[in-house]
Amino acid sequence: MAETDAFMQFLLRMGDNTLILGHRVSEWCGHAPVLEEDIALANTALDLIGQTQMWLGLAAEVQGEGRTADDLAFRRDVWDFRNVLLVEMPNGDFGQTLMRQFLFDAWHSILLNRLQSSTDTRVAAIAEKALKEVTYHLERSGDTVIGLGDGTEESHQRMQAALDYLWPYVGEMFASDAVDVAMVDTGIAPDPASLHSAYDQLTGRILSEATLTVPDTSFAHKGGRDGRMHTEHLGHLLTQMQWLPRAYPDAVW
Amino acid sequence: MYAQMVKSTGQGVTPRDEMTPEERAFQDRIDRGDKIEPKDWMPEGYRQTLIRQIGQHAHSEIVGQLPEGNWITRAPTLERKAILLAKVQDEAGHGLYLYCAAETLGVSRDELTEMLLDGRMKYSSIFNYPTLNWADIGAVGWLVDGAAIMNQVPLQRTSYGPYARAMVRICKEESFHQRQGYDAIRKMAEGTPEQRRMAQDALNRFWYPSLMMFGPSDKESIHSAQSMAWKIKINTNDELRQKFVDQTVPQAEYLGLTVPDPDLKWNEDRGQFDFSEPDWSEFFEVIKGNGPCNTDRMAARNKAWDDGKWVREGLLAHGEKKRTRAKARQVAAE
Ligand SMILES: [Fe+2]
Ligand SMILES: [Fe+2]
Ligand SMILES: [Fe+2]
Numbered sequence A: 001m002a003e004t005d006a007f008m009q010f011l012l013r014m015g016d017n018t019l020i021l022g023h024r025v026s027e028w029c030g031h032a033p034v035l036e037e038d039i040a041l042a043n044t045a046l047d048l049i050g051q052t053q054m055w056l057g058l059a060a061e062v063q064g065e066g067r068t069a070d071d072l073a074f075r076r077d078v079w080d081f082r083n084v085l086l087v088e089m090p091n092g093d094f095g096q097t098l099m100r101q102f103l104f105d106a107w108h109s110i111l112l113n114r115l116q117s118s119t120d121t122r123v124a125a126i127a128e129k130a131l132k133e134v135t136y137h138l139e140r141s142g143d144t145v146i147g148l149g150d151g152t153e154e155s156h157q158r159m160q161a162a163l164d165y166l167w168p169y170v171g172e173m174f175a176s177d178a179v180d181v182a183m184v185d186t187g188i189a190p191d192p193a194s195l196h197s198a199y200d201q202l203t204g205r206i207l208s209e210a211t212l213t214v215p216d217t218s219f220a221h222k223g224g225r226d227g228r229m230h231t232e233h234l235g236h237l238l239t240q241m242q243w244l245p246r247a248y249p250d251a252v253w
Numbered sequence B: 001m002y003a004q005m006v007k008s009t010g011q012g013v014t015p016r017d018e019m020t021p022e023e024r025a026f027q028d029r030i031d032r033g034d035k036i037e038p039k040d041w042m043p044e045g046y047r048q049t050l051i052r053q054i055g056q057h058a059h060s061e062i063v064g065q066l067p068e069g070n071w072i073t074r075a076p077t078l079e080r081k082a083i084l085l086a087k088v089q090d091e092a093g094h095g096l097y098l099y100c101a102a103e104t105l106g107v108s109r110d111e112l113t114e115m116l117l118d119g120r121m122k123y124s125s126i127f128n129y130p131t132l133n134w135a136d137i138g139a140v141g142w143l144v145d146g147a148a149i150m151n152q153v154p155l156q157r158t159s160y161g162p163y164a165r166a167m168v169r170i171c172k173e174e175s176f177h178q179r180q181g182y183d184a185i186r187k188m189a190e191g192t193p194e195q196r197r198m199a200q201d202a203l204n205r206f207w208y209p210s211l212m213m214f215g216p217s218d219k220e221s222i223h224s225a226q227s228m229a230w231k232i233k234i235n236t237n238d239e240l241r242q243k244f245v246d247q248t249v250p251q252a253e254y255l256g257l258t259v260p261d262p263d264l265k266w267n268e269d270r271g272q273f274d275f276s277e278p279d280w281s282e283f284f285e286v287i288k289g290n291g292p293c294n295t296d297r298m299a300a301r302n303k304a305w306d307d308g309k310w311v312r313e314g315l316l317a318h319g320e321k322k323r324t325r326a327k328a329r330q331v332a333a334e
Helices: A005-024 A036-061 A071-073 A096-115 A121-149 A153-169 A176-185 A192-209 A232-245 B021-032 B043-061 B067-071 B077-105 B107-115 B135-153 B159-187 B192-214 B222-229 B238-255 B280-290 B294-305 B309-333
Strands: B263-269 B272-274
Touching: A005 A036, A005 A096, A005 A176, A005 A232, A005 B077, A036 A071, A036 A096, A036 B077, A071 A232, A071 B280, A096 A121, A096 A192, A121 B077, A121 B159, A121 B192, A121 B309, A153 B107, A153 B159, A153 B309, A176 B067, B043 B067, B043 B077, B043 B107, B043 B222, B043 B272, B043 B294, B067 B135, B067 B294, B067 B309, B077 B107, B077 B135, B107 B263, B107 B280, B135 B159, B135 B192, B159 B192, B159 B238, B192 B238, B192 B280, B280 B294, B294 B309
Parallel strands: none
Antiparallel strands: B263 B272
């Protein structure tokens, strides 16, 4: 795989994760269980969209075809998206949204931490800035998972159901392919598999404090980060997100 | 204005010689420009009027998330999405400051929320209008935040300390929202023919509802007279509405958009615009619950509250468990 191609794929993976998750979280706006959560969810979405601007901005620059971050966000179809399946899963109830956030934040923070020493200074700079935000996301989502897991019987059951539902989407974050090999060779990014034990440690600690049981399965749904097979959910999300710029392609907003 | 037709004591202003000594001393402090603080003595009418006013303002910020939130998932660029998210986050923050200010008067946020959800308390009529195209998001910032600022800037000098201080923080952000809204609708007005059409359509639909935000004329209102004597209302509704029209019409002209009022014209003698009153019968229908979105807005808020019950209870139960465990650890250590 050509180096630029691989780098571009890597940047799309980063930017599409934050774009799609940021969009999902923004769907909550005005509907959260308590005012503080409305604020926190909007803030998380805002951070993720800001990170998207940086990752996809760099992706467009690396691609060198004169496109912008907006072109990448709003003019690609499902098969060109490179986010992991986890982030496109529907919000469900508040518990499912926060469990998804926690499972992603844990991975995201470990990865960003490593990316701070990327050989590509632009990647390192984005990672450094994003990590500050993501550290806070993880603190919040982790605390909420603990609070609701170890809350009432109902909240416990709901959080366990959310974990059972989402756990099969965790494995994809640690899969490796030719893109990752190229990233490791150039020192741009670590091998995803190398993040796994830190992740298990971190999530294991929080989930046990939350009195939740990690499902006894290593099965992993895949197909998002290589675009081979997204879930049915992504198309609906894009329909909404991309509608305006596609319906009025000549407009400047 | 986010608080409309706030009822005061309904008795009119008590003449000075009929005031109790406490009331007289209180009114003197207000007249001197002192700030009233939560621990200070205050007439029950003052407290209740403020609770209604601040509560209505807070509810407006909360319900106001919905018409704008309606477009967050359809914002046309990453930048616009970020701006809108930040704005809606600010509005929720305004709600939080205001509930905190109301709490200093002895009413809890949960009590106020219950009163909103069962219809005992109101929120601004403006949020019962729909946002139908992207230019509406610009129009809301420009006109709705613009009208809110007209009312809230003078309220920075209101007599109740916590309310005045909340207003100082809020006003800074509202004027930022207004500029961003104007910028967004300007892009539309200067854009393609379709974008222009959206911008004009937004102005057509939001013009009169924005004028309604100030409430009907209150020159004769005993409620307003009392509120003004207490300095929890600074200007009459008509004064603020006129100021808003005078500020906004030139901005619309600059955009090349037409204000939907054939009788709008500059009055040389008054140095102000003459303009048509909104349809007040429509306003009273909206207040009664018959606006285009009342039912949906309240259903959305009620659903959020009901669906969130298990979350609030779960977090509360966890907090309780943590305290119990900490206590047990302390006992064991002793
Ligand atoms: Fe506000
Ligand atoms: Fe507002
Ligand atoms: Fe605002």
